[in-house]
Amino acid sequence: MASExxxxxxxxxxxxxxxxxxxxxxxxxxxxxxxxxxxxxHKSALIGSIIVLMFLLMAVIAPxxxxxxxxxxxxxxxxxxxxxxxxGTDEMGRDLFTRVVxxxxxxxxxxxxxxxxxxxxxxxxxxxxxxxxxxxxxxxSRFFDILxxxxxxxxxxxxxxxxxxGLNNALIAIAIINIPTFGRxxxxxxxxxxxxxxxxxxxxxxxxxxRILWKHILPNSWTPIMVQGTLGFATxxxxxxxxxxxxxxxxxxxxxxxxxxxxxxQYIQLAPWTMIFPGLAIMLTVLGFNLLGDGLRDLFDPxxxx
Amino acid sequence: MVKTEMxxxxxxxxxMLIPVLIGMSIITFAIVHAIPGDPAKxxxxxxxxPEQLQEIRESLGLDKPAYIQYFHYLGxxxxxxxxxxxxxxxxxxxxxGPFLAATAELTAASMLIAVFxxxxxxxxxxxxxxxxxxxxxxxxxLIGVSMPVFxxxxxxxxxxxQELGWFPSNGRIDARMEFEGITHxxxxxxxxxxxxxxxxxxxxxLILPAAALGTIPMAIIARMTRSSMLEVMRSDYIRTxxxxxxxxxxxxxxxxxxxxxxxxxxxxxxxLGLLLGGAVLTETIFSWPGVGRYIYDAINSRNYPVIQxxxxxxxxxxxxxxxxxxxxxxxxxxxxxxxxx
Numbered sequence: 001m002a003s004e005x006x007x008x009x010x011x012x013x014x015x016x017x018x019x020x021x022x023x024x025x026x027x028x029x030x031x032x033x034x035x036x037x038x039x040x041x042h043k044s045a046l047i048g049s050i051i052v053l054m055f056l057l058m059a060v061i062a063p064x065x066x067x068x069x070x071x072x073x074x075x076x077x078x079x080x081x082x083x084x085x086x087x088g089t090d091e092m093g094r095d096l097f098t099r100v101v102x103x104x105x106x107x108x109x110x111x112x113x114x115x116x117x118x119x120x121x122x123x124x125x126x127x128x129x130x131x132x133x134x135x136x137x138x139x140x141s142r143f144f145d146i147l148x149x150x151x152x153x154x155x156x157x158x159x160x161x162x163x164x165x166g167l168n169n170a171l172i173a174i175a176i177i178n179i180p181t182f183g184r185x186x187x188x189x190x191x192x193x194x195x196x197x198x199x200x201x202x203x204x205x206x207x208x209x210x211r212i213l214w215k216h217i218l219p220n221s222w223t224p225i226m227v228q229g230t231l232g233f234a235t236x237x238x239x240x241x242x243x244x245x246x247x248x249x250x251x252x253x254x255x256x257x258x259x260x261x262x263x264x265x266q267y268i269q270l271a272p273w274t275m276i277f278p279g280l281a282i283m284l285t286v287l288g289f290n291l292l293g294d295g296l297r298d299l300f301d302p303x304x305x306x
Numbered sequence: 307m308v309k310t311e312m313x314x315x316x317x318x319x320x321x322m323l324i325p326v327l328i329g330m331s332i333i334t335f336a337i338v339h340a341i342p343g344d345p346a347k348x349x350x351x352x353x354x355x356p357e358q359l360q361e362i363r364e365s366l367g368l369d370k371p372a373y374i375q376y377f378h379y380l381g382x383x384x385x386x387x388x389x390x391x392x393x394x395x396x397x398x399x400x401x402x403g404p405f406l407a408a409t410a411e412l413t414a415a416s417m418l419i420a421v422f423x424x425x426x427x428x429x430x431x432x433x434x435x436x437x438x439x440x441x442x443x444x445x446x447x448l449i450g451v452s453m454p455v456f457x458x459x460x461x462x463x464x465x466x467x468q469e470l471g472w473f474p475s476n477g478r479i480d481a482r483m484e485f486e487g488i489t490h491x492x493x494x495x496x497x498x499x500x501x502x503x504x505x506x507x508x509x510x511x512l513i514l515p516a517a518a519l520g521t522i523p524m525a526i527i528a529r530m531t532r533s534s535m536l537e538v539m540r541s542d543y544i545r546t547x548x549x550x551x552x553x554x555x556x557x558x559x560x561x562x563x564x565x566x567x568x569x570x571x572x573x574x575x576x577x578l579g580l581l582l583g584g585a586v587l588t589e590t591i592f593s594w595p596g597v598g599r600y601i602y603d604a605i606n607s608r609n610y611p612v613i614q615x616x617x618x619x620x621x622x623x624x625x626x627x628x629x630x631x632x633x634x635x636x637x638x639x640x641x642x643x644x645x646x647x
Contacts (some may be wrong), residue, residue, distance in 0.1 A: 145322075146329030150621045151583035155333070158617050161605060162337045164348070238454050242587055245456050246602060261457060265591070268464040275464065279457030287452035 038299055045295020051288030059104040066098040070255045078271040088273040090263065096274065099255035100281050106256045107285060110171050111236040117175035119182050119229055123221075126186025131194065131213060141187070144180035152177045152235075153242055160248040167256070170249035174239045178232055185228055189221035223300045231293035234286045241282050257282045316633055326625060328380075334618040335379050338610045339372060349392070349610050365390070366611070388619070389611035391604075398615045402597065406619070407490030408478060409596030412589070413581050415512050416520035421574060424524040428531025429563070432539060443528065450525025455584045459518040459591040466514060473514050476593040480507050515592040519584050523577035530573045535563075571638070575631030582620050 039045050058065070068074075074085075074093040081088045087096035129140040147155065159173035160166075193199065194217065202212050243249035244258025252259060257278040264274035341348050346362045354362075363369045366389075367378055382389070388398040431443040467475030478492055479485055485504055488495050493512070496505040538544060586598035593599065597616050604612035 142325050142329065145326050146333070149326050149330050149625045150333070150617070151579040151624055153583040153586060154617050154620055157586070157601065157605070158333060158337050158613070161610070161613050162340055163342065234452065241454055242456060245587065246590065246605065248605065258454075258456075261460065265460065268460060269468045272464050275457075275460050279454065279460065282454050282457060283449070283452055286454070287449065290448070290452050 035299065039295070042295045042299055044291040045299060048288050048291025048293070048295055051284060052292055055104045055108060055285050055288065058101055059108050062101050062105060066095070066101050068095040068098045070094065070099050070102045071253050072098075078267060078274065080271070081273055087277040088271065090260070090274050091267060091271075096260075096277055099260060100257070100277050102255045103257045103260065103278065103281060104285070106167070106250060106254065107237050107240060107282070110167070110174065110240040111233045111289075114171050114174040114236045114240070115178065115229055115232045117172075118178035118232065119225060121175070122179040122182030123186045123225060125179070126183040127190055127213065127218070127221075129183070130187040130190030131209070131217065137187075140183070144183050147177065147180045150177075153239060156239055156243060157246070157248065160243060165248045165251065167250040167254065170240055170243040173243070174236050177239070178236065181232060182225060182228060185224055186221055189224060190217055193217050193220050227293055227297045227300060230289055230296055234289035234293065237282065237285050237289070312637065315636060319629055319632060323625065323629060327622070330618060330621055330625070331380055331383060332376070334614045334621075335376050337614050337617070338366060339368070339375060345610075349608050351608065362392075365392075383618075388615035391612050392609045393604075393607055393612075398612060402600070402615070402619060404487060404490040405595060405597045405600045407487075408492075408594060409582075409585050409589070409598060409620075411491050411493060412512070412515055412519065412594055412596055413578075413585060415516035416518075416581055417523070417574070417578075419516055419520035420523035420527055420577065423520075424527025425531050425563075427524070427528040429535060431528070431532040432535035435536065440532075444532070447525040447528040450521045451529075453521055453525075455518055455522060456587040456591060458521055459515065459588050462514045462518055463591060474511050475514070478508065478511050478595060479504065480511075483507060515588050515594050518591075519581060519588045522580060522584070523574070526577060527573055571631070572635060575628060575635070578627055578631075579624050582624050585620075 039049075072094060074089060074095070076085070076089050077093045078091055079085055079089040079093075085095050085097065087100060090096055090099070125140045125143070129137040150158070155177045156170070156173040159176060160169050163169040163172065199212060199216055202216060207215075240249055241256070241258030241261070244256045245262045247259075247262060250256030250259050252263070260278040261275060261282075264271070264278070268275050338345055338349075344359075345366075346359045346368055347354065349366075350358050350362050367375050370378075386399055388402065390397050391401065394401065427443045427447065431440040434440055463475045466472050474480070483504060485492070485495070488498060492508040493505065496502070496508055585596060586601060588594065589596045589598035590602045597620055601613055601616040601620075603609070604616065
């Protein structure tokens with residue numbers, strides 16, 4: 001096991017790990033170019049990033065591409081898709097296309113903030129556990145075990161039941177339930193990087209722990225976290241929609257996809273489009289992030305392939 | 307030697323469960339006791355009278371210091387007391403049984419669907435690698451992984467129940483059918499009675515929710531089977547088997563499947579958490595009277611003891627099954643190093 005993870009650690013040193021920390025050397029620029037070339041050749045990474053960019057663009061320019069306000073009501077209730085209403089209207093006569101487009105803002109926002117939170121807290125805990133070991137490791141690892149003991153969405157339900165329903169509390173819940181994923185990953189990365197020769201050398205030269213952590217261990221542990229972060233984004237989008245669907249996430253009239261699906265339940269026979277489009281939006285977003293994540297994993301480290 | 311190692315590993319794994327279970331109880335305890343502001347007010351709602359508030363405070367022990375409340379809660383749990391439902395006033399440990407059976411039946415059915423279709427889809431893909439079959443099977447798997455279970459459930463309900471009318475859209479059995487649960491596993495109950503009309507009705511009710519819940523694990527199992535099959539198919543002894551003139555079908559099914567089953571078993575174990583979590587959503591959509599639906603209804607009626615205990619029971623089942631899978635895995639695969647992570 002240990003030798004395998006050591007092997008995994010090596011190739012990532014030649015890979016750009018986020019923005020260069022100390023100016024761009026020609027080697028780094030070349031590496032980035034190589035990476036981009038490989039990225040464009042990788043089908044799933046390319047398709048995934050196109051889908052993700054499409055939703056991102058949709059979220060940014062939402063007011064420009066939507067003909068109505070997302071709370072604006074028309075006389076036509078549950079109208080089927082038409083030239084006026086591309087995706088039809090809902091039970092209050094609101095334009096579904098507008099609501100689905102605005103929904104991308106909520107989903108991407110929740111995914112981004114929640115996963116960033118999980119990455120920051122999880123990585124910090126994983127770093128401490130892996131680097132210092134001992135009682136800190138035991139304590140933090142047990143904490144991860146406890147969080148992982150709950151099926152994800154159930155823990156999220158528990159947290160929102162405690163804090164009260166709402167988008168922000170759903171966001172906090174999603175951030176918390178994803179902490180152990182990143183924490184464990186960071187911990188195992190730190191454990192394998194820690195034994196590398198250059199770290200031992202840095203230590204022998206009397207480099208301080210904090211400096212070793214920041215200068216060497218963190219940059220070298222970053223790539224798998226980014227890959228997992230992309231895949232985690234997909235999970236977060238589904239979890240946010242699930243909480244919305246259960247009435248625990250975004251509250252009406254927010255155009256959140258899961259909440260829209262929950263409203264659509266009563267009308268599935270009468271107006272199936274109220275259910276089809278928000279669901280399709282969730283699925284495509286999740287698909288995009290999954291494809292991108294899978295692609296990045298293949299590109300960064302072929303040995304991490306499932 | 308191996309036996310004692312295995313025994314030590316088993317004991318260690320069980321001991322490691324204790325802090326996890328305690329941590330879980332702290333979290334479910336916090337669901338009620340860490341509600342910001344006055345928990346009694348949150349539970350009783352805005353219009354509650356002072357008497358109602360007092361009643362809730364007393365019944366949940368909210369009037370004592372937190373650590374004392376926790377030890378009471380833990381003591382109750384150890385005695386098998388899961389609290390009392392605020393709505394039905396019945397002890398939860400008494401009323402949760404049939405809900406658990408319903409969830410178990412649904413989960414088992416989805417796992418069956420997931421394993422059967424997942425493994426076969428994976429084999430098909432690996433066998434005809436890079437063919438049209440492979441691409442479509444993997445496309446299905448990819449879409450399956452990205453599919454929100456609640457949307458799939460709604461789509462199925464709309465298309466197969468409402469539009470085509472092939473399956474019933476709600477519940478476990480036709481409401482007009484007289485049916486008394488013995489084990490509360492309706493498939494088993496109807497078999498025990500020899501009531502085949504009931505059996506077919508129960509199965510028809512089971513198909514849609516089980517298919518919805520089983521789709522994501524199916525997709526993951528298919529991908530996993532495919533990659534482990536490809537690895538095994540390239541190995542020497544499969545080439546030997548082919549060279550000996552064994553038929554293609556025989557080679558695939560007998561030799562490779564057996565070797566590919568260990569990684570697949572792990573995925574099956576891992577997917578269980580997804581299934582138990584997804585059950586809350588699926589049961590909500592299909593009005594399936596399981597623990598998930600029980601928790602969902604409790605959320606809407608602010609029935610906090612039921613939310614607490616429902617979540618704790620599902621999580622405990624999840625942890626115990628994970629333990630069993632881990633032990634099985636160690637037992638089947640001798641390469642696992644006991645005592646190391």
